[in-house]
Amino acid sequence: MSINTINPDTWVDKYSDxxxxxxxxxxxxxxxxxxxxxxxFFAGLKSMKNFKGEASERTWLISILKRxxxxxYRKINSNKGKAEVRINYTSDGETExxxxxxxxxxxxxxxxxxxxxxxxLGVAIHNCIGKLPEKQAQxxxxxxxxxxxxxxxxxxxxxxxxxxxxxxxRARTAMAECLEKNWF
Amino acid sequence: MKTDNNLFxxxxxxxxxxxxNQYGDASIIEVIKLNIRLIYxxxxxxxxxxxxxxxxxxxxxxxxxxxSSKKKDMKNQLHKKLSK
Numbered sequence: 226m227s228i229n230t231i232n233p234d235t236w237v238d239k240y241s242d243x244x245x246x247x248x249x250x251x252x253x254x255x256x257x258x259x260x261x262x263x264x265x266f267f268a269g270l271k272s273m274k275n276f277k278g279e280a281s282e283r284t285w286l287i288s289i290l291k292r293x294x295x296x297x298y299r300k301i302n303s304n305k306g307k308a309e310v311r312i313n314y315t316s317d318g319e320t321e322x323x324x325x326x327x328x329x330x331x332x333x334x335x336x337x338x339x340x341x342x343x344x345x346l347g348v349a350i351h352n353c354i355g356k357l358p359e360k361q362a363q364x365x366x367x368x369x370x371x372x373x374x375x376x377x378x379x380x381x382x383x384x385x386x387x388x389x390x391x392x393x394x395r396a397r398t399a400m401a402e403c404l405e406k407n408w409f
Numbered sequence: 410m411k412t413d414n415n416l417f418x419x420x421x422x423x424x425x426x427x428x429x430n431q432y433g434d435a436s437i438i439e440v441i442k443l444n445i446r447l448i449y450x451x452x453x454x455x456x457x458x459x460x461x462x463x464x465x466x467x468x469x470x471x472x473x474x475x476x477s478s479k480k481k482d483m484k485n486q487l488h489k490k491l492s493k
Contacts, residue, residue: 233491237484242474249473259475263483270490346470368432370472375434394428401463 231276231285236266238359240283242366243351244290250348251294261297265290283355353403357396364389365396418442423453431464 241262248258268289276285354362364382367373368389375386384392418426423446429435430443446453475483 233487237480237487241480241483245475246473255473259479262475263486266483266487267490270487346466347472350467350470350472366474369467370474375432390425390428394424397428397431397460397463401459404463404466 230278231273231282233266233270233273236269236282236286238363239355240286243283243348243355244286246347246351247287248290248294250345252297257297261290261293265293268293349404349407350400353400353407356403357399361392361396361399364392365400368393416442416445418446420446420450420452423447423450424456427453427457427460431460 244262244265245258248261249255252258252261265286269286272289280288354366357365360382364378367378367381368375375389379386379389382389423443426435426439426443430440435443443453443457447457
């Protein structure tokens with residue numbers, strides 16, 4: 226019995242941003258993240274027959290993506306010597322004490338915890354955006370995250386400015402509610 | 410939604426201006442009108458507070474999206490594979 230169906234045509238619009246944020250938290254590189262998302266879509270296409278419809282499309286894609294990320298780390302770690310720590314501090318006059326400087330804590334740096342929190346927040350926000358109706362989500366993303374001008378968005382979607390603000394208002398209200406539930 | 414010349418605006422108008430203000434798109438007069446309403450309207454204050462919180466959260470999360478050209482590229486490649 227399959228309740229969930231699969232439709233690759235909508236993948237890029239629906240899931241690419243979510244998957245991308247999920248990946249970038251884990252690999253920390255834009256280019257690599259893009260490639261991994263693309264590979265995930267391809268792999269999904271290949272194994273479409275095996276999709277049983279028990280999970281949602283997104284969950285299924287995420288599980289593929291997780292494999293891809295693990296594969297990625299396997300690949301870079303098998304390049305010999307990369308994991309080695311090189312130490313080349315010498316004790317001759319000028320460079321003496323360099324190691325000390327490297328180990329001084331930087332109080333202005335964000336601590337690791339707040340960084341992780343921020344990254345998870347990104348995923349949470351995309352989760353909420355995913356729940357918006359598609360047009361609302363697109364416009365909200367363009368306006369809020371990519372920072373397009375009102376006029377530019379109006380042209381793309383062929384709507385008036387007040388129309389846009391109504392859509393933004395609905396999106397923001399829904400977002401606030403969703404984040405209130407899942408994050409704050 | 411147009412805001413009229415009156416300095417006292419409705420709650421709906423206030424929300425509308427507040428949304429605009431989150432993106433720095435509200436005019437000075439609109440901001441003044443909003444602030445007047447904020448003084449005496451509890452609902453507007455609550456909305457404004459929530460709205461600002463949302464903006465801050467999104468800002469601190471440093472969200473990333475794929476560029477639309479990259480998305481188009483992905484779509485094309487998917488189509489190519491699909492038609493095979």
